[in-house]
Amino acid sequence: MDELGSAPPGGGNGATPRPRLEDVAARVGLSTASVSLVLRNIPGPSERTRQRVLKAAAELGYRPDRTASALASRRSRLLGVMVDVHSAFQAELVEHLHTAAEGVGYDLVLSTQTRTRDENTAVETLLAFRCEALILLGPVAPASVLADLDRRAPVVCVGRRITGADLDVVRSADDNGVGQIVDHLVSLGHRAIAYVDGGKGVIATDRRRGYRGAMRRHGLDGQIRVLHGDLTEEAGEKAARHLLDSGDLPTAVVAYNDRSAIGLLTAFRGAGVDVPGVVSIAGYDDDTLSRLSCFRLTTVSQEAEEQARQAVTAVVERLDGSRTAPREIVLTPSLVVRETTTKPR
Incomplete structure (x- = not known):
């Protein structure tokens, strides 16, 4: 088997054999080594030769065999990404990660977290695919577990602060971001500002701390009001119903993320509460849903494109040995x- 090509599939089922590197070489009358240089975009062959080879490959329908190439080089050139299938923000991060990875000659393998598929399963799948490094989006595993994983393959954690382990981390300052929302609302004249929490975990802790800190900074200690919540739209809807049933509506509500904020918005509008006339609402993440005309949500951008670029840079530096x-x-x-x-009424 050639480094870039593959032998034709076996069996006698009458299937058309897959074009091989040798077929391209025979078409243009060159050695397989010369054709391989062209298809791997390595300097050496003339521009005229490159054009002849690329034309022949296109005509034959030749596609490189990534598995054979990886086995020959002992490099997969694959970066594994763990992603929450329910998160619009993480989906956007993945799109930027693809662009950044392709720009430096790598590709991505995605492994999803779902309600029935945990982090460990997602990570082990990535390692089984021979991913050279792992980019974990918002991991919740303990720092010690992540440190052990880093000894198996370079790890970069995106979106989460890590304490107690030496790991590559790319994140936004979540406490600062929530503080900016509170500052904005106070500048509009709000004082009764509630917060829908994000549950357990480091990210939720940082955002909750940002809310409490900003409220105290503005002398609003007595107005601090934290409602139970999580990452979902359902959590926002439940928080809205609780506020409506309490008969004590705040003039503004900040949600842990955009999904929760959209749940709040939907529930309040369904109950006939004017948003933002009666209650202002803000989220966090600036995901694709927050920008839709039916929501137009005030939120905080985590700079997804820059996070992705920095994450890919971090793992590539580890892989090429330029940084340890x-x-x-x-x-x-x-x-x-x-x-x-x-402004509040």
């Missing part, structure tokens, strides 16, 4: 004001 010491890159998030916040 772990580092944390903390990006400053930015407030995005849209149509769900205004």
Whole structure:
């Protein structure tokens, strides 16, 4: 089997054999070595030769065999990404990760977390595919577990602060981001500002701390009001119903993420509460749903494209040996004001 080509499939089922590197070489009258140089975009062959080879490959329908190439080089050139299938923000991160990885000659393998598929299963799948490094989006595993994993393959954690382990981290300053939302609402004249929590975990802790810290900074200690929640739209709807049933509506609500904020928005509008006239709402993440015309949600951008670029840079530096010491890159998030916040009545 050639480095880039594959032998024709076996069996006598009458299937058309897959074009091989040798077939392309025979078509243009060159050695397989010369054709391989062209198809791997390695300097050497003339421009005229390159054009002849590329034309022949296209005509024959030749496609490189990635598995054979990986076995020959002992490099898979694959970066494994663990992603939550329910997160619109992580889906956007993956799109930027693809662009960044392709720009430096790598490709991605995705492994999903679902309600019935946990982090460990997702990670072990990536390792089984011979991924050279792992990019974990918002992992919840303990730092010690992540450190053990880093000894098996370079790991970069995206979106989460890590304490107690030396790991590469790329994240936004979540406490700062939520603080920016509270500052914005206070500047509009709000004082009764509630917060829908994100549950357990480091990210939720940082955002909750950002809310409490900003409220205290503005002298609103007595107005601090944290409602139980999680990452879902259902959590936002439940929080909205609780506020409606309490008969004590705040003038503004900040949600842990955009999904929860959209649940709040939907429930309030369904109950006839004017948003933002009666209650202003803000989320966090600036995901694709928050930008839709039916929501136009005030939120915080985590700079997804820059997070992706920094994450790919971090793992590639580890793989090529240009850096061995772990580092944390903390990006400053930015407030995005849209149509769900205004001055209180």
